[in-house]
Amino acid sequence: MPYSLWAGILAAALVGSAAFYFYCQNHCLQVSRPVLDLGLDAPLRVLHLSDLHSASFGRGGRALYQMAVQLEPQLICVTGDWIDAKDSAWRRTADALIQLTAVAPVVFVPGNHEHRSGRWPQIRPYLERGGxxxxxxxxxxxxxxxxxxxxxGLDERRGVTYGQYLSRRGDPAPDPYSQLFAALAQRPGPRLLLTHYPEQFCQKGGGGHSRHSFSLQLSGHAHGGQIRFPFPQGLIAPGQGLFPRYTAGLFTCRGQRLPSGSRPHGPALLVSRGLGNSFFPLRVQNRPEVILLTLR
Structure with missing residues (x-):
């Protein structure tokens, strides 16, 4: 066989392999199964979803729905940017969320994209009517x-404009939520905080939500840092800039990695890598993530 033919076959194979890799990196769901020891009498399974950005996983979100059915969560928490700011057909994306209420109770907090869309006053009642x-x-x-x-659930509305979305660096914000956190501390069972922005968890000088009394914060927004090779925590994240800290996984209230199965001393943070893309349209070593969290 002529050398040129072999070279053409090899080039085609490499291009095909690269195309398949990048397709899977951006369209093939990956299930993460972290465990957090809170000293509960019985385990609680929580499905954590974030940052769909109006992406489609099966027609009408069917693949995502079927995965949720198989995972059998007792609670579904969604931490914002489900609907992309540019999605004019947002009801279709909202319906993909509403159908999950047939699996387990669904609790939702908005992200910056729901607000940037200008349609949040219509989106919120539509979701609530759907359960x-x-x-x-x-x-x-x-x-x-x-x-x-x-x-x-907090609606912090940070970085609503596109410029703010790119430039915010977790700068300290006033804490208008002290009374809400005090009320949460009196509630029974594990106490979960839902907010879109992970950089608000722990800040320099002892600031951030982690100074309050609760069990776990669930967040998204960072998209896993977009490119996770050769950068273990990712290359870039909105609100955190280059080489961000909070992009995926469990963290302690001091901002350190928390191994799965551990019992935290104080509040913990769980960050989802998210499901879709926004201003940065590519993921590397960072597949769309569905988190099945077990609290035990």
Whole structure:
């Protein structure tokens, strides 16, 4: 066989392999199964989803729905940017979230994209009519098969404009939520904080949400740092800039990595890598993530 033909076959194979790799990196769901020891009498399974950005996983989100059915969560928490700011057909994306209410109770907090869209006043009641429980500075206690779980959802509205979305660096913000955190501390069961922005968890000088009393903060927004090779924590994240810290996984209230199965001393943080893309349209070593968290 002529050398030129071999070279052409090899080049085609390399191009095909690269195309398949990048397709999977951006379209093939990956399930993460972290465990957090909170000393509960029975385990609680929480499905954590974030940052869909109006991406499609199966027609009408069917693949995502079927995965949720298989994972059998007792609670579904969604931490914002489900609907992309540029999605004019947002009801279709909202319906993909609403259908998850047939699997387990769904609790939602908005991200910067829901607000940037200018359609949040229409999106919120649409989700609520579909059975999604939207928390914007609200407390909620749900009674599950394994006992109560209490949630606080914050709508921090940080980085609403595109310029702010790119430039914010987790700068300290006033804490208008002290009374809400004090009320959450009195609620029964594990106490979960839902907010889109992980950089608000722990800040220099002892600031951030971690100074309050709760069990776990669930967040997204960082998209896993977009490119995770050769950068273990990712290359860039909105609100954190280059080489960000909070992009995926569990963290302690001091900003350190928390191994799965550990019992935290103080509040912990769980960051989702998210499901879709936004201003940076590519993922590397950073597949779309579905988190099945077990609290035990």
């Amino acid at each position: 999604v429980q939207v928390l914007c500075g609200d407390l909620l206690t749900l009674h599950t098969a394994v006992g109560p779980v209490s949630l606080l």
